[in-house]
Amino acid sequence: MDSIVVTGNGPLHGQIPIAGAKNACLTLMPATLLSEEPLTLTNAPRLSDIRTMTSLLQSLGAEVQSLQDGQVLAMSSHDIHNHTADYDIVRKMRASILVLGPMLARDGHAVVSLPGGCAIGARPVDLHLRALEAMGAELDLRDGYVHAKAPSGGLRGGVVEFPLVSVGATENALMAATLARGTTILKRAAREPEIVDLADCLRKMGAQIEGDGTDTITVQGVDRLGGATHRVVTDRIELGTYMLAPAICGGEVELLGGRIDLVGAFCEKLDAVGISVAETENGLTVARKNGQIRAVDVTTEPFPGFPTDLQAQMMALLCTAEGTSVLEEKIFENRFMHAPELMRMGARIDVHGGHATVTGVDRLRGAPVMATDLRASVSLILAGLAAEGETVVNRVYHLDRGYEHVVRKLSGVGAKIERIKGQ
Numbered sequence: 001m002d003s004i005v006v007t008g009n010g011p012l013h014g015q016i017p018i019a020g021a022k023n024a025c026l027t028l029m030p031a032t033l034l035s036e037e038p039l040t041l042t043n044a045p046r047l048s049d050i051r052t053m054t055s056l057l058q059s060l061g062a063e064v065q066s067l068q069d070g071q072v073l074a075m076s077s078h079d080i081h082n083h084t085a086d087y088d089i090v091r092k093m094r095a096s097i098l099v100l101g102p103m104l105a106r107d108g109h110a111v112v113s114l115p116g117g118c119a120i121g122a123r124p125v126d127l128h129l130r131a132l133e134a135m136g137a138e139l140d141l142r143d144g145y146v147h148a149k150a151p152s153g154g155l156r157g158g159v160v161e162f163p164l165v166s167v168g169a170t171e172n173a174l175m176a177a178t179l180a181r182g183t184t185i186l187k188r189a190a191r192e193p194e195i196v197d198l199a200d201c202l203r204k205m206g207a208q209i210e211g212d213g214t215d216t217i218t219v220q221g222v223d224r225l226g227g228a229t230h231r232v233v234t235d236r237i238e239l240g241t242y243m244l245a246p247a248i249c250g251g252e253v254e255l256l257g258g259r260i261d262l263v264g265a266f267c268e269k270l271d272a273v274g275i276s277v278a279e280t281e282n283g284l285t286v287a288r289k290n291g292q293i294r295a296v297d298v299t300t301e302p303f304p305g306f307p308t309d310l311q312a313q314m315m316a317l318l319c320t321a322e323g324t325s326v327l328e329e330k331i332f333e334n335r336f337m338h339a340p341e342l343m344r345m346g347a348r349i350d351v352h353g354g355h356a357t358v359t360g361v362d363r364l365r366g367a368p369v370m371a372t373d374l375r376a377s378v379s380l381i382l383a384g385l386a387a388e389g390e391t392v393v394n395r396v397y398h399l400d401r402g403y404e405h406v407v408r409k410l411s412g413v414g415a416k417i418e419r420i421k422g423q
């Protein structure tokens, strides 16, 4: 297995290009199943999760061509001959459940494996299923699979009131509702930029959607959707992650394609700890205001709150802040697995339930550490950039799921980082 070796090397200077959003792309790709006409995505990120979704769609009969070095995905679903999403693919990636709504809406039936466990908590799919039931779907859970059928005449509009905010369940319901008969109202819908991006793409395909970006989305079902070409929105998590690199190491870095509106709550916390963020013609620049980083408390929340997907990276920054910070994780249980790894590097962290108390130390020290999930792995790289000596991050396949060219991007701004091929 490959590992990444990082050696603390002082301030960073230069530019980092930010890719299209993994999480947007993973919901835009299944949208191809809603139409017989081609759907083309541009600005797609080159990631293993995208390859997994490609395999899943191909297993159903969709054509997916990866063009321009993977940045363009040309898809066509005119011949969906298999309606079963197999466990072997679904277990690799939870977002596979997003094929359920579109297949059911277009063809009236679908069988999708339950995703199973995940390192950052139980992560059930009950909200996805309840939303489809509210549109008339009949669901049968057996042998680890969801067997879903639409009533004769297809799904019908309904009112879906989510008991808690779920990005994936909102996406599944939104896609299904585009082809349901009548009006669907999604209440307590997720407001993430990836939802707005999905709605934008679906509108280009002919869907009638209003209210995306607010907590109530209204969808007027149409008989069929057409093709479209759509540019995937900037990855706000990759953006936030690389914004933390100059915050941790000093220096000044410009994030090409960065937008403040994608990372508002995160920028407020950066400001509070002593990091300045400014808009430029091509994105955002980030620099330390003056010397020391101050502690700050952080609570993760659905958008527009502080994203759970930036919590691990923020913790890496706070490990060397002056004072004590409390991080509260409100989205996923068990999402502090990076804490013991950061402690191997000399961080002072006390995890108690959904809270982690981080007391800043003067300096982290390099150590061999293990990536436990996608965001945890990049937090260890960030910590390694600030540490004295060498940090070896093992199990970096997690990283490949969500960060393209991480070594190239960070070495391009002066970081000392290399990937070592495993046996």
Ligand code: UD1
Residues within 6 Å of the ligand: 022, 023, 024, 026, 094, 095, 121, 122, 123, 124, 125, 126, 127, 128, 129, 164, 165, 166, 167, 168, 169, 308, 309, 331, 332, 333
């Ligand atoms: C998406 C993102 C993920 C991010 C998360 C929260 C993708 C591919 N992944 O994941 O990176 O961390 O949003 O911003 O877009 N829940 C249920 N029942 C359900 C669904 C969710 O109880 O049916 C719970 C989850 O366990 C979690 C909370 O709802 O506690 C929010 O999860 P959700 O927003 O659904 O996350 P994902 O869509 O899986």
